[in-house]
Amino acid sequence: MKILSREQFYEADRRTLSAEGIPGEALMERAATRVFDWLHARLEGAPVPVFVFCGVGNNGGDGLVVARHLLDHGYTVDVFVVDYSQARSEDFLTNLKRLKGRKKWPEYLDQGSPLPEIPANGVIIDAIFGIGLNRPPDPWVADLIRHLNSSGAFVLSIDMPSGLYLHRVPEDPSAVVGADVLLTFMAPKLVFFLPQTGVFAERWEVLDIGQDPVYMEEAEAAYNLVGREMVRTFYRPRTKFSHKGTYGHALVLGGSHGKIGAVALAAKAALASGAGLVTACVPECGYVPLQAQLPEVMVLTTPGFSEHTELPDVGAAQVCGIGMGMGTGEPVQKAFLAWLEKMQTPVLLDADALNILSLHPADLHRIPGGSILTPHPGELKRLVGPWKDDFDKLEKALVFAGAHKCILVVKGAHTMVFAQGKGYVNTTGNPGMATAGSGDVLSGMITGLLAQGYEPLQAALLGVYLHGRAGDLGASRTGYEALTATEIISSISQAFLELSGPAGPDQKHTAGG
Structure with a gap:
């Protein structure tokens, strides 16, 4: 609409x-x-x-x-x-x-x-x-x-x-x-x-x-609503004669001592969103926790026990989502900027990847065209500067996305996606999703969709819609206060089932969700 x-x-x-x-x-x-x-x-x-x-x-x-x-x-x-x-x-x-x-x-x-x-x-x-x-x-x-x-x-x-x-x-x-x-x-x-x-x-x-x-x-x-009927136009159901390689290999890179859970949530969400293979790259302190709790995920470690001191090439993975729980220490900053300079294909940048870029605005030109950035309001302000009101914020987001040829996913009650001079307003989601790890789940979902070959803008739009819908389904069971990021992941499957079901009108839109 x-x-x-x-x-x-x-x-x-x-x-x-x-x-x-x-x-x-x-x-x-x-x-x-x-x-x-x-x-x-x-x-x-x-x-x-x-x-x-x-x-x-x-x-x-x-x-x-x-x-x-x-x-x-x-x-x-x-x-x-x-x-x-x-x-x-x-x-x-x-x-x-x-x-x-x-x-x-x-x-x-x-x-x-x-x-x-x-x-x-x-x-x-x-x-x-x-x-x-x-x-x-x-x-x-x-x-x-x-x-x-x-x-x-x-x-x-x-x-x-x-x-x-x-x-x-x-x-x-x-x-x-x-x-x-x-x-x-x-x-x-x-x-x-x-x-x-x-x-x-x-x-x-x-x-x-x-x-x-x-x-x-x-x-x-200039703006469009993101609803079920829109995303159904580019949703790709699985085909009978396919295998895990058909659905891509995603690399989720981040984590630091005490924040390995952020990578675990993102990796699990990437799998639940349909990626054929997922590798989680963490510092050495994250190896045992990830290997123990996520048997479906391959684990890669980098030098340094508590934080990344260097970052690997993407390797066999088709796409990479980076930044969740990564930290912003000096060694991590150097490793990330050196890694970003080598990247030639779109990546998803979240959390501390964005915080590092806000500390080094001269390096924003290193972002590969078509990359997806997923800031929450605080991270957005560090990237684009303060705004006088909500309309000024939208204008700054549009200008930033255009200047850096990226897709900007601004998280909020109505998550908005900015790309190619236009804005897209998501219609799913609820206040219960204002909870720790919800953003990591969204980043993992979009990364998983990128791995399956969705165009970056399609991956962002489908990701925010499914993420919000999974949150709505989870909240219908737990209520807003008890909704957790893990519950959102558990509801991704039902969100996909609804999406692939018979065509029908979008749900009625209401303010705040």
């Missing part, structure tokens, strides 16, 4: 109206009726008071349509027009007239109006601002929004939580509606997936309002 810009949303509307030969009010009626249908299916005529807050633009027009349908179905509805501007959209005025035709006159709110009383058992429909908001709400409107947020009532926002911009972080978070449910039109918005802006919608759903399918197919989005 594509994540569109404001201009693309407007163009989709224009193309739809042209293709169908309908006026804007007809498309508004269609969209807002979908909102009503969603709400009515859940309220089922329950005698709860509904409070509809409408702006004076098209988002407010949507709210007026919903209010009219609620009245037609016998609900108790109070309608408020938040009169923040003298300008009104034509479709707002059309639907205001239709509402008055039902003998329902809204109450107008302005700077001097008292704040309406809203009981905690009520339902608020937020239709004040939509995607066109480009400046902070007036102070009195901000006070109204804070009043809505403190009411304790259930809040349903239409298309966007009012006060939230489409492409930047709000100046005053308290002046943004906190929606219990957000029903958005056509496609998700990038702000739903960022820590500073995704918090304003507890749950969100995309409503299909019949936008022109030709335009929706043609639109070139």
